[in-house]
Amino acid sequence: MTEGRPSGFDGHGPESPLDLGGIGPGEAASIVGRLSDGTMPALVDALAKAGNCVRPVRLVGRSATVDLRTGEILSSFYSADEPLGALYKPCGNRREAVCASCSRVYARDTYELISTGLNGGKGVPATVSTNPLLFVTLTAPSFGLVHGVRDGEEQCHPRTRLAWCPHGRRLACWARHDGDDPRVGAPLCADCYDAPSAVIWQWHAPELWRRFTIALRRRLAAELGVRESDLAQHARLEYAKVAEFQARGVVHFHALVRLDGSEGPGSPAPTTASGLRRCVLEAAAVVRCTAPPVDRTDVERVLRFGAQTDVRIVREGGAVADQITSEQVAAYLAKYSTKSTGVDPRRPLHHLAALMTTCRTLAARALDGCPFGCEERIADRRARRCGNCARHPYALLGRWAAMLGFRGHFSTKSRRYSVTLGALRRARRRFHALLADVRRQLDKLDVRELEEQLMAADEETTLVIGSWSYEGTGWPRAGDKALADAAASRAREYAKWRAEQRTIDKQRA
Numbered sequence: 001m002t003e004g005r006p007s008g009f010d011g012h013g014p015e016s017p018l019d020l021g022g023i024g025p026g027e028a029a030s031i032v033g034r035l036s037d038g039t040m041p042a043l044v045d046a047l048a049k050a051g052n053c054v055r056p057v058r059l060v061g062r063s064a065t066v067d068l069r070t071g072e073i074l075s076s077f078y079s080a081d082e083p084l085g086a087l088y089k090p091c092g093n094r095r096e097a098v099c100a101s102c103s104r105v106y107a108r109d110t111y112e113l114i115s116t117g118l119n120g121g122k123g124v125p126a127t128v129s130t131n132p133l134l135f136v137t138l139t140a141p142s143f144g145l146v147h148g149v150r151d152g153e154e155q156c157h158p159r160t161r162l163a164w165c166p167h168g169r170r171l172a173c174w175a176r177h178d179g180d181d182p183r184v185g186a187p188l189c190a191d192c193y194d195a196p197s198a199v200i201w202q203w204h205a206p207e208l209w210r211r212f213t214i215a216l217r218r219r220l221a222a223e224l225g226v227r228e229s230d231l232a233q234h235a236r237l238e239y240a241k242v243a244e245f246q247a248r249g250v251v252h253f254h255a256l257v258r259l260d261g262s263e264g265p266g267s268p269a270p271t272t273a274s275g276l277r278r279c280v281l282e283a284a285a286v287v288r289c290t291a292p293p294v295d296r297t298d299v300e301r302v303l304r305f306g307a308q309t310d311v312r313i314v315r316e317g318g319a320v321a322d323q324i325t326s327e328q329v330a331a332y333l334a335k336y337s338t339k340s341t342g343v344d345p346r347r348p349l350h351h352l353a354a355l356m357t358t359c360r361t362l363a364a365r366a367l368d369g370c371p372f373g374c375e376e377r378i379a380d381r382r383a384r385r386c387g388n389c390a391r392h393p394y395a396l397l398g399r400w401a402a403m404l405g406f407r408g409h410f411s412t413k414s415r416r417y418s419v420t421l422g423a424l425r426r427a428r429r430r431f432h433a434l435l436a437d438v439r440r441q442l443d444k445l446d447v448r449e450l451e452e453q454l455m456a457a458d459e460e461t462t463l464v465i466g467s468w469s470y471e472g473t474g475w476p477r478a479g480d481k482a483l484a485d486a487a488a489s490r491a492r493e494y495a496k497w498r499a500e501q502r503t504i505d506k507q508r509a
């Protein structure tokens with residue numbers, strides 16, 4: 001085995017400066033400015049406190065922490081005392097393309113949330129690892145032929161006999177596309193592609209998922225031979241799901257589905273993973289949703305999931321099935337939770353831009369002829385609709401054009417799947433407060449029962465009263481963001497290096 005550091009990370013300390021290779025002259029001048037006017041240490045401090053967020057929220061004001069039992073003021077905080085004269089709060093954005101640092105925090109929390117639902121911990125009983133568990137992918141149906149990446153470097157759409165569409169286009173493609181090819185996901189013929197149905201399917205996808213969960217409960221009750229209304233006395237279904245945009249611009253749902261007994265997480269399940277898998281496949285195949293027509297010239301559509309429903313058994317119940325490990329599954333779902341969503345407005349791919357236009361066109365058709373001119377304001381997020389238009393099922397479709405009509409959440413879970421993101425954030429807040437206390441009192445951190453303390457759902461005994469006003473978003477000078485970017489990518493490399501070291505240590509052990 002080779003010793004030393006893997007490529008991409010050359011350690012910390014004064015010998016390993018930040019990589020500022022890509023910055024412009026304005027940014028460089030502003031960094032030099034910070035160095036010469038002596039405000040660099042203050043910036044470094046603020047960057048660390050904001051976790052290297054690239055576009056933090058700037059707040060000014062003050063707050064006091066009050067002990068609820070005694071009314072005593074435990075501490076006060078003034079933003080004017082902060083190094084840069086304001087409080088910089090991380091933006092907390094989930095999307096990697098918006099803020100690399102905050103999206104990593106989100107991905108870590110999502111990973112924790114998913115893996116505690118798999119293996120227990122943080123208040124979830126460890127016996128959840130004996131409950132049957134599936135990894136389910138529900139797809140969108142086909143709306144026409146699109147270019148795609150094929151397994152094993154197969155050709156895209158090879159045809160031995162030439163086929164032509166009614167628009168005179170050849171319905172074949174002998175290319176071997178890779179994932180970066182901008183043609184991937186684009187229709188072979190844009191005129192043949194049923195873009196309106198794709199958008200309308202997406203608009204109803206959250207409802208389709210909701211109906212799937214109802215159908216699944218119904219199938220499970222039948223499998224167990226109990227009445228649907230009595231199901232809770234025998235079994236509980238918990239899930240964590242993410243929506244992932246495909247290259248063609250429609251979402252797939254990936255979900256972990258766990259079967260618990262009547263006592264909730266960790267109690268013995270009444271059937272096996274194979275039994276549950278049968279129920280999922282049946283439910284996915286039968287679920288339907290009727291979409292009303294957009295206008296009088298349109299048709300009603302009966303929507304369903306695509307035929308490629310994929311259900312893998314992660315755990316049969318007790319034993320781990322060997323195809324995929326639970327860590328892989330948690331990492332996979334966490335990764336999708338931070339992926340960019342919808343369309344990059346700066347450089348939309350042609351076929352995705354066409355779907356955005358379809359969203360707006362359908363919304364305009366839906367509100368066409370309104371005496372109050374609602375259809376002229378379809379893309380305006382703030383504009384109100386008249387009473388009549390507000391009731392139209394497609395009234396808001398234009399507002400969701402950038403999401404290609406998907407208005408659902410990108411990651412959701414059922415209440416009793418595991419811990420919540422809120423509880424994880426509260427735990428982090430408590431940890432930082434504890435750490436500050438320890439530092440102030442030059443004390444040692446007591447790690448016994450630390451997790452229990454941090455995750456406790458009990459009432460807070462202190463109250464923070466404050467008066468804050470929003471001053472703006474982002475760092476004050478041009479070079480500050482470049483430093484945040486560089487520091488964030490250094491932290492990322494370090495985390496990767498640490499993970500690699502841990503793997504090496506594990507292999508040696």
Ligand SMILES: [Zn+2]
Pocket residue numbers: 052053054055056090091092093099101102103
């Ligand atoms: Zn951020």
Ligand SMILES: [Zn+2]
Pocket residue numbers: 146147148156157173174175177183
């Ligand atoms: Zn192709």
Ligand SMILES: [Zn+2]
Pocket residue numbers: 165166167168169189190191192193
């Ligand atoms: Zn055609």
Ligand SMILES: [Zn+2]
Pocket residue numbers: 367370371372373374375385386387388389390
């Ligand atoms: Zn109207």
